[in-house]
Amino acid sequence: MTKRSMKHRLIRARVILNQIVEKILDINKNRKRLPYHRNPSDAEQSLNEELRLLNKMAKQQAMLIQHYEAVLDGQDHRFNQLRR
Numbered sequence: 001m002t003k004r005s006m007k008h009r010l011i012r013a014r015v016i017l018n019q020i021v022e023k024i025l026d027i028n029k030n031r032k033r034l035p036y037h038r039n040p041s042d043a044e045q046s047l048n049e050e051l052r053l054l055n056k057m058a059k060q061q062a063m064l065i066q067h068y069e070a071v072l073d074g075q076d077h078r079f080n081q082l083r084r
Helices: 003-032 040-073 077-083
Strands: none
Touching: 003 040
């Protein structure tokens, strides 16, 4: 994989992570409005499920970003061995 394509993947992963963080922040805003819903327990349960999923996605993207940064810095030995 070329350095340019790795940088492109890194940028895309950062954009995706920022979008996920924005969605998490929106969910937290909506959680503050829960007492005013007709069925707060149902709404809370659906928000909790969505938040759990988004947290997993954010963790995955963060690990991917760390991997790409390590490869670009030349610190990832697995990638260096594959290039030889």
